[in-house]
Structure formats: structure tokens, C-alpha cells
Amino acid sequence: MARIQIITIIISLLFVLYIARLIVKGKLREEYSIVWCVCTLILVVFSFWRGGLEVMSRLFGVYEAPNLVFTACIFAILVYLLHLSVVASKLHKQNKQMAQDIALLKEKIYGGSSN
Amino acid sequence: MPLKLLIIIPCYNEQASLPNVLAALNELDLPGYDITQLVVNDCSTDNTVSIAHKYNVKLLDLPVNLGIGGAVQSGLLYAFANNFDLAVQMDGDGQHPPAELAKLLSCREVTQANLVIGSRFIERQGFQSSFTRRLGIGYFYRLNQFFTGKRIFDSTSGYRLFDRKAIALAATYYPDDYPEPESLVYFAKAGLGVHETPVVMTVRAGGKSSIRNFTSLYYCIKVTIAMFFSAIRKIQ
Numbered sequence: 175m176a177r178i179q180i181i182t183i184i185i186s187l188l189f190v191l192y193i194a195r196l197i198v199k200g201k202l203r204e205e206y207s208i209v210w211c212v213c214t215l216i217l218v219v220f221s222f223w224r225g226g227l228e229v230m231s232r233l234f235g236v237y238e239a240p241n242l243v244f245t246a247c248i249f250a251i252l253v254y255l256l257h258l259s260v261v262a263s264k265l266h267k268q269n270k271q272m273a274q275d276i277a278l279l280k281e282k283i284y285g286g287s288s289n
Numbered sequence: 290m291p292l293k294l295l296i297i298i299p300c301y302n303e304q305a306s307l308p309n310v311l312a313a314l315n316e317l318d319l320p321g322y323d324i325t326q327l328v329v330n331d332c333s334t335d336n337t338v339s340i341a342h343k344y345n346v347k348l349l350d351l352p353v354n355l356g357i358g359g360a361v362q363s364g365l366l367y368a369f370a371n372n373f374d375l376a377v378q379m380d381g382d383g384q385h386p387p388a389e390l391a392k393l394l395s396c397r398e399v400t401q402a403n404l405v406i407g408s409r410f411i412e413r414q415g416f417q418s419s420f421t422r423r424l425g426i427g428y429f430y431r432l433n434q435f436f437t438g439k440r441i442f443d444s445t446s447g448y449r450l451f452d453r454k455a456i457a458l459a460a461t462y463y464p465d466d467y468p469e470p471e472s473l474v475y476f477a478k479a480g481l482g483v484h485e486t487p488v489v490m491t492v493r494a495g496g497k498s499s500i501r502n503f504t505s506l507y508y509c510i511k512v513t514i515a516m517f518f519s520a521i522r523k524i525q
Contacts, residue, residue: 274363
């Protein structure tokens with residue numbers, strides 16, 4: 175096994191451990207960890223299977239293997255960013271509804287502001 | 290039986306102008322209407338709240354800043370929950386003179402419109418806004434006509450009278466920022482009757498507009514997109 179393979183495998187494993195730690199500590203919700211676990215899994219697979227990249231490139235008709243890596247990575251990142259925008263929009267909406275409910279309840283309890 | 294009318298006064302750092310607005314409101318005499326004043330404090334950092342406390346008004350104190358649309362919608366939610374017949378938005382910066390309210394009310398009595406807009410541009414009296422602002426308003430006039438087929442000259446006017454149907458609709462959905470032109474598309478799609486009546490507006494007495502020069506391009510783009518999607522969205 176080549177040196178680079180060992181390095182990438184170790185780094186991938188450390189990454190998985192870090193994600194697990196974040197989940198355990200409650201800093202990362204499980205649903206958002208899935209994408210990171212899948213990414214690491216792909217990294218590990220291609221670390222073991224050195225010829226894999228060439229095989230995939232030929233499958234997709236890409237001449238230079240690194241181009242496939244860049245294209246796939248950028249596409250995945252864009253999709254995930256869009257997903258995060260959707261999440262932010264949802265939080266924005268929920269935040270607004272909660273603020274309005276709080277204001278209406280405050281008015282009911284204190285007749286307005288608490289001071 | 291008098292109609293229950295809620296006057297929604299959205300405020301963001303309006304300590305300079307709010308006392309004038311509230312004082313003018315107290316002098317208002319509208320027979321046939323049972324008036325409640327509601328100040329919506331959109332998380333101001335100045336003394337807006339303590340000024341509101343000095344007057345006989347209800348107060349909605351938002352814990353975070355929601356923007357004008359979110360603040361107005363909070364007032365409309367209050368109107369909906371407390372069974373008001375009518376609600377009017379009157380900005381806390383003094384641009385919407387309380388004395389003009391009678392015009393909105395009489396327009397509604399005559400036309401039975403669900404939404405009455407106080408317009409600066411029908412009789413072209415009073416504060417007419419800057420040239421670039423009018424250019425933008427002209428653009429929204431055409432855009433609104435394109436999306437709804439209706440002619441609304443002052444689609445960015447916030448001086449608006451909602452009836453029960455409009456209150457209920459806006460309580461379920463109202464845009465957060467720059468809500469005026471987009472909500473017109475939404476109301477038109479829901480089949481509400483919208484009427485415009487001339488009012489005289491004044492230059493804001495204090496505070497800052499939420500729309501300043503460097504954001505005006507963003508404003509145009511955001512509102513155009515919002516109007517387009519309001520036009521194709523199904524009403525829930």
C-alpha cells in the first residue's frame with residue numbers, strides 16, 4: 175500500500191471520529207452528519223481502490239481523471255449549499271413566527287413590553 | 290354598532306416622530322368607529338417603547354427585528370385574534386398624517402373594497418418622493434399591471450386599510466421586507482378588491498427610511514422576483 179493511501183485513510187478516519195464527536199456532544203444534528211459521513215466513505219473507498227478514479231473517468235467519458243474529481247466535488251458542494259439556504263429560510267420563517275407569538279403573548283400578559 | 294378599527298403603527302427607532310403621530314391620533318374624531326391604537330415596536334434601540342407607554346396605546350414589543358412586513362403582520366395578527374373589523378397601517382415616521390385616515394375610511398364605505406390604499410399620485414399633492422423613487426414606483430406600476438391586470442398608481446404606499454378578509458389573508462402570509470408591491474399581487478390573486486384613494490403625505494419627520502440609495506437596486510430586484518413568484522404561487 176502506497177504512502178499516500180495510508181495518509182488519506184488515516185485522515186478520513188480522523189474526520190469520521192471528529193463528526194462522531196460532534197454528534198455525541200450535540201453540536202451537530204444527525205441529519206446534517208449524513209452528507210459528511212457519505213463523503214468520508216467515498217474518500218476511504220477511493221483510498222483503498224487506487225485504480226477506481228481511472229475506472230470512473232472512463233465510465234463517464236472524462237479524459238483527465240482529476241477533472242471528474244473537480245466537477246463532482248463542485249456539483250456536490252453547490253447542491254449542499256442550496257440545501258443550507260433552504261434550511262436557513264426555514265429557520266428564518268420559524269424565527270419570525272416565534273417572535274410574533276412572543277410579542278402577542280407579552281401584550282396579553284403585561285399589556286405590552288415587560289418594562 | 291361601531292366598527293372596530295385597529296391603527297397599526299410599525300416603529301423602528303421613531304422616537305423623534307412618534308409623539309407627533311400619537312398626539313395627532315388622539316385628536317382624531319371619527320364617528321362610527323371604535324378606534325384602538327397599536328404600536329408595533331420592531332426591536333428599536335432608542336426610546337420608542339417608553340414614548341409609547343406615555344400614551345393610551347396597545348404595544349406589541351417584538352423580541353427580534355423582523356422588518357416592516359413582519360412588524361405590520363404582527364399588528365394584523367393582533368387584529369385577527371381580537372376580531373377587529375378593520376385595520377390600518379400608519380407608519381410611525383409621520384409620513385402618513387392621521388387626519389387623512391377619514392379619506393381611506395370613506396373610500397371603503399363607498400367602494401366596499403377589501404383593501405384601500407392611500408395614494409400620493411392620483412392628485413399629485415403633498416410629498417411626491419424623489420425622482421429616482423418615482424422612477425421605481427413607475428416601474429412597479431407597470432409590473433403590477435402586468436401581473437394582476439390592475440392599475441395601482443402608488444403600489445409602494447404603506448398607508449393601507451385592511452378589512453376582515455384582507456386581515457385574515459395577510460395573517461396567513463405577508464412578505465417580510467419591502468412588502469407593499471408584492472402583497473398587492475398576492476391580494477389580487479386571492480380575489481380581493483383593491484381601491485386607491487388620494488391622500489396627502491408629508492416628508493418623514495424623523496428617523497431613516499428603510500430604503501436608501503445603495504439598497505435601491507437590491508430592492509427592485511428582490512421585489513421583482515417576489516412579485517413574479519407571488520403571481521405563480523397557489524394561494525394556500
